[in-house]
Amino acid sequence: MKVEQIYTGCLAQGAYYIESQGEAVIIDPLREIKPYLLKAEKNGAKIKYVLETHFHADFVSGHVDLAQAAGAEIVFGAAAAPSFPAHLAQDGEVLKVGEVTFQVLHTPGHTPESVTYLLKDETGKDYALFTGDTLFIGDVGRPDLAAKSDLTQEELAGMLYDSLRNKIMPLDDDVLVYPAHGAGSACGKNMSKETFDTLGHQKQTNYALRADMTKAEFVQEVTDGLLPPPGYFPLNVQLNKQGYANIEQVLTNGLQPLSAQAFEAMVKETGALVLDTRKPTVFAAQHIPNSINIGIDGSFAPWVGELIPDIQQPIVFVSDEGREEEVVTRLARVGYDNTLGYLQGGLPAWTAAGKETASQSSISAQEFAQRLQESPALVVDVRKPGEFDAEHIEGALNVPLSNLNEHLPQIPKERTVYLHCAGGYRSMIAASILKARGFSNLVDVAGGYKAISETQIPRTAFVCPSSLK
Structure with a gap:
């Protein structure tokens, strides 16, 4: 048996290649399918199943193209209703791959159709759980992403509580947990940077798996502090459900x-x-x-x-x-x-070709701090609210990049605006968007708040008393 996690950092996403006796499955594949096909070909294996844990919201899966190219069968849980041919597996159904098996566990909560795949080795021993967005390392899936569902996030959270307690937590502590995402994904709140773990360690450290936790406590903690999901999430769900x-x-x-x-x-x-x-x-x-x-x-x-x-x-x-x-x-x-x-x-x-070009003013953190010493300035911090609340320039305006388009009227075009984020990536995105919207007096702070906090300028310089006045 061969189990390989194929982790894509920019999406914080884990796909999986499992092989036994010349047969292979791919779990939650990315859109580009060539790497999976080449891996199977190199190993002399045939891809038998493409297993999907749910309709993903944060990326378009490669299940449709991969199944067609490999002659494989797509598998979802019984509650899914895709617009393309797929096997809808019943709760407890067993799929055989070479000398190993996958037991399909219905684990609704993140979404109504969510399933977890329990891999049993050649001896029939429980070996690994492929949990999708049901259970992460350090967290569980957010319960507010179900597309066109009449269920509330509280109802879905209650379903997730039951799924975890009845289907996952009773399993042996040495079972490995392989989730679909890690830290950085918007599909959860407190995911670890680790990309797999044992179930036993998660029972000890994951807040959502506390043995004495009531359902009411679980629902409260899982739904507390959820930020609105990115706007493209429902659109990706539809593509994964309808094809592309x-x-x-x-x-x-x-x-x-x-x-x-x-x-x-x-x-x-x-x-x-x-x-x-x-x-x-x-x-x-x-x-x-x-x-x-x-x-x-x-x-x-x-x-x-x-x-x-x-x-x-x-x-x-x-x-x-x-x-x-x-x-x-x-x-x-x-x-x-x-x-x-x-x-x-x-x-x-x-x-x-003689075409027009433009440039964007960008200054060092040292120069920015010196300018603040000399005169008040309008500073727009485009970091997330949590980053801003932890530490920020006094008087700065917090306009998270993800909400920038909705808050353009708050930023006066007649003022010089200094933009910063944590390290410089997001602030340049913000500057380009504002510039395309007609803002002309923009100054980016290179290196962001990290560089600002490392300057030798006294902390009293980091005060922007004018705010928007």
């Missing part, structure tokens, strides 16, 4: 090289958004006017999903040479399939 365009066609469409003239024409003809995926510092130095900077080296796909409301939005992009396929793939992972091409030759080709 073939990934190879999406790549073909998105990897069209466009000359500067063709790029500009495409934007005018289609209303395409210009997405600049280069590093924030490079974007600041020179970029196409009105382009939005979301760097490929950060949490790229989740921020695209947070900030571009329409997954059908036409997109053309600027990237570092050689990373074009990565950009299109990562967009497709969260359902943004309408990518129409990229700027061939990048910014040098754009400037060589």
Whole structure:
């Protein structure tokens, strides 16, 4: 038996490859399916099942394309109702793969159709649990993501309590727990940076698995402090439930090289958004006017999903040479399939064609602190509320990046606005969005609050008494 976790850090997502005696299963695969096919081919195995724990909200799964390419069967729990052929497994049903088996455990709560797969080894011993979003390391799945459900989050949380107590916690402590997500995912609140653990250790350390916890206490703790889910989540659920365009066609469409003239024409003809995926510092130095900077080296796909409301939005992009396929793939992972091409030759080709460029003012944390000493300033902190509450510049305005579009009227266009986040990634995204919305007096603080807090300027300098007045 071979069990391999395939973890994708930018999505904090875990897919799984399990193989026995020439047969394999893939659990919760990503959109791009070639790595799974190549792995099975290299091992001389045939993919028998594609097991889905639920309809994912934070990414588009590769189940449809993978099943078709591998001749495999898609498996969901009995409460799922996909629009494509799939086997809907009953609670307790056993799936045989080589010399091992998977027992399907219905574990509703995160969503009504959620299931957990219990892997038993060649001897029939319980070996591992593939819990999807039912049980994380250090947390459990949030109960407010069910699409078009008439169940309240409190009702779903109650179902999750029963699923954990009746289906998962009675299992032996040495059973391994393999979840679908780790720290950084919006599918839970307090996930650990660890990507797997033993069930026994989780019973000792996971707040949601306390032995003396009542259902009422569980519901209160699991639902307390939930932030609104990203807007693209319901759209991804529908794609996972109804099907989607073939990934190879999406790549073909998105990897069209466009000359500067063709790029500009495409934007005018289609209303395409210009997405600049280069590093924030490079974007600041020179970029196409009105382009939005979301760097490929950060949490790229989740921020695209947070900030571009329409997954059908036409997109053309600027990237570092050689990373074009990565950009299109990562967009497709969260359902943004309408990518129409990229700027061939990048910014040098754009400037060589005599096209207009823009830049974004960015100053060091030291210079920012000195400016605050000299005169009051309007500072906009785009970090999450929890980050802001922990420590911030006195008088700064907290406008989390995820809510920026809704709070534009709060930011006066006539004032010079200093923008910062934790390390500089999010503040440049914010600056590009504000600039595209007509804000012209923007200054980015490079290095963000981390760099600000490390300056030698006295802490009294970090006071912005003017606020919005």
